[in-house]
Amino acid sequence: METGIRNPAVKIAFYAILLLWSVSVIYPLIWTVLDALKNNEQFFLGAPWSLPKIPLIWDNFSYVWKHYHFDRYFVNSFIITVGSTLLGLILSAMTAYVLARYPFKGSGVLYLLYVSSMMIPFILGLIPLFFLMNSLHLINKPIGVIFVYASSLLAFGIFVLVGFFKSLPKELEEASVIDGASHFGTFFRVMLPLSQPGLITIAIVNVLNIWNEYIVGTILINDPRQYTLPVEIAVMQKEMQYRTEWGPLFAGLLFTIVPVLIVYMVFQRKIASGITAGAVK
Structure with missing residues (x-):
C-alpha cells in the first residue's frame, strides 16, 4: 500500500496504528469463532478467552440452527433485507432521476430536505412510527x-444517485425519445442501467444496515415466528438468565455476522468507487 509518506519514522508509526486497528477489529471475530466451538464446561472451568479443546464442538451450529429455529429467522431476515433493498433502490432511483434531469421550482429545496434528513436520528420517530403502522x-x-426500511434509506440513495444522473449525457435521453421511448422507457432501459455503479453501492450499504438492524425489528415485530436474526440473538441472550448455553449463543452470532462480512469483503471496493464516481463525473 502506497501511503505517500516519506519520513521513515512517520511511516512506521502509521503502519503501527493500522496494525493495532486491524487487531482490534479482527480479534473479536476470532474470539467469537473460538467460543462457538466450546461447551459449557470449557467456559466454566477455563478462561473464556482460552483456546477450545479437542474435539471441537461443531454441534453447536446444528443445535442453534434447529433448536432455536435459526433457519426460520435466517429466511425472515433474507426476505426483509432483499425486499427492502429492492424497494428502496427503485424509489430512490426514480426520485433522484426526476430531481437530476427534470428540475422544477423547489426541486433544490426538496433535494436539501432529503439530504438533511440523514442527520436526524431515526430513533426519534419510533413512537409515531409505531402508531402509524398499527393504524395501517x-x-x-x-x-x-x-x-419502513425502504423509506428510511431513501435519503442516502437519492444523495448518491443524483450525482450519477447529472453526469450522464443528455444526448442519450434525446436519442431514446427519437426512437419512440417514453419517459418511463428511457429511465428503465437507458438511464437506470447506466447508473449501475451507484445502484450497487446503495444496495450493499442497505443490505449491511438492514441485516444488522435491531430496534425497528423489536418495535414492529413481536410475533416470535416473524423475528429477524438480530432480534432472536437478543432473545437468546435474555434466556441465558435461566439457562447457560454460551457455545450456541456464539454460534448464533456467527450466523448473523458471516453473511454481511462476506458481502462486505467481496464488494468493499465497489462501495468506495460507487460513492465517489458520481461526484468525480
Missing part, C-alpha cells in the same frame, strides 16, 4: 418492516 394494521407483518 402492519404490525407483525414483514411487508410493514420492508416499507
Whole structure:
C-alpha cells in the first residue's frame, strides 16, 4: 500500500496504528469463532478467552440452527433485507432521476430536505412510527418492516444517485425519445442501467444496515415466528438468565455476522468507487 509518506519514522508509526486497528477489529471475530466451538464446561472451568479443546464442538451450529429455529429467522431476515433493498433502490432511483434531469421550482429545496434528513436520528420517530403502522394494521407483518426500511434509506440513495444522473449525457435521453421511448422507457432501459455503479453501492450499504438492524425489528415485530436474526440473538441472550448455553449463543452470532462480512469483503471496493464516481463525473 502506497501511503505517500516519506519520513521513515512517520511511516512506521502509521503502519503501527493500522496494525493495532486491524487487531482490534479482527480479534473479536476470532474470539467469537473460538467460543462457538466450546461447551459449557470449557467456559466454566477455563478462561473464556482460552483456546477450545479437542474435539471441537461443531454441534453447536446444528443445535442453534434447529433448536432455536435459526433457519426460520435466517429466511425472515433474507426476505426483509432483499425486499427492502429492492424497494428502496427503485424509489430512490426514480426520485433522484426526476430531481437530476427534470428540475422544477423547489426541486433544490426538496433535494436539501432529503439530504438533511440523514442527520436526524431515526430513533426519534419510533413512537409515531409505531402508531402509524398499527393504524395501517402492519404490525407483525414483514411487508410493514420492508416499507419502513425502504423509506428510511431513501435519503442516502437519492444523495448518491443524483450525482450519477447529472453526469450522464443528455444526448442519450434525446436519442431514446427519437426512437419512440417514453419517459418511463428511457429511465428503465437507458438511464437506470447506466447508473449501475451507484445502484450497487446503495444496495450493499442497505443490505449491511438492514441485516444488522435491531430496534425497528423489536418495535414492529413481536410475533416470535416473524423475528429477524438480530432480534432472536437478543432473545437468546435474555434466556441465558435461566439457562447457560454460551457455545450456541456464539454460534448464533456467527450466523448473523458471516453473511454481511462476506458481502462486505467481496464488494468493499465497489462501495468506495460507487460513492465517489458520481461526484468525480
